[in-house]
Amino acid sequence: MATILTATAEPDNDPPRVALSLEWTGETEVTIVRADPDGRSRPVRLAEPAALIGGLWTGYDYESWLGQPATYSATVDATTITSGPVTVAVDAAWLRHPGVPSLSMRVNFEGAGEPVRPIQQTVHEPLGRQHPIVVTDGRRRSARSTLTLRTYDAAEMDQLLGLVDDGAVLLLDVPPRGTTASSTCTWPSGT
Known part of the structure; x- marks a missing residue:
């Protein structure tokens, strides 16, 4: 089963954001949360749950802290995958x-x-x-x-x-x- 969660900073976008891409074979709904620098986890808007089509979902997080690293996690039942840290440097x-x-x-x-x-x-x-x-x-x-x-x-x-x-x-x-x-x-x- 392929499971890949990619978070890419887009600091030059207007407004700055994080582009999210998820591939999770065999799943139709996944909840995505952001782990912020203050130690709290917050759901990503429009990804609670995210509707996967053909095992794929793409979206944006406009609420990620600017200038500090965050990580993203996607969860289905008891299985979680996590992205690498991403920083929107502005x-x-x-x-x-x-x-x-x-x-x-x-x-x-x-x-x-x-x-x-x-x-x-x-x-x-x-x-x-x-x-x-x-x-x-x-x-x-x-x-x-x-x-x-x-x-x-x-x-x-x-x-x-x-x-x-x-x-x-x-x-x-x-x-x-x-x-x-x-x-x-x-x-x-x-x-």
Whole structure:
């Protein structure tokens, strides 16, 4: 039985991606996952399961971390095959839309603001009392901050607005200065 899983970095694609090719004779459905640098495994979009035709499947992963190695695994029942490590080496920041990759764009990332964790609270100052009474719901919200992206013309601004328009969770990949390594953060657009 032939079983081959190939992962190929395509850093020059717009947007960058990993091309996946799977040959698994005698199988019709296979689940493919990516092992990320943070140690977690995440399913590849549209490959959970992947439908093989004649034992073959090809697809793309637009969510692989940029600048850091990942490996891919295909599993059927208790049998797993794994690709070699693949790194999508890029030196620019990308704001990627996982659901509609064609909306993704290279961005000029200027930085992130100081994270804050807001809390819902009310301060009551009763007459005749020296200290106020503070009532909260007891939990701070998740950290949030402001991202600054620079556009150079109206067309680029329109492209960015089109990217964030549907309110989907986006992936911001920013390589550290002087390297092609990156950190990935999720950005719920509209916040």
